Amino acid sequence: MIKISLTTRDGREHTLETNSGLSLMEAIRDAGVEGDFGLCGGCCACCSCHVYIEAGQHAVLPPPADNETDLLEFSDARKPQSRLACQIPLEGAMDGMRVVVAPED
């Protein structure tokens, strides 16, 4: 079981309890706590799954591929801690991670 602390766009706090084998986007979408999220289904084509990963926790994540970095460059809400949740496979090392859903562009 992996617990993720999530802040949605409306500022509400949630604790997601999920399993490895999903992406972070799928876990957020399946929890039904965020509206227009994961619109392209994880094809890395929409940026609707833009999230901020708590500072210091990027080290447990796989680095972004070029297509993820390229897509995020078009977002006005991009920050150093930005990632696309569909490109992050859930793993046990992510237990306790804090994630904030980025504003819509």
Ligand code: FES
């Ligand atoms: S779901 Fe579309 S880029 Fe992640």
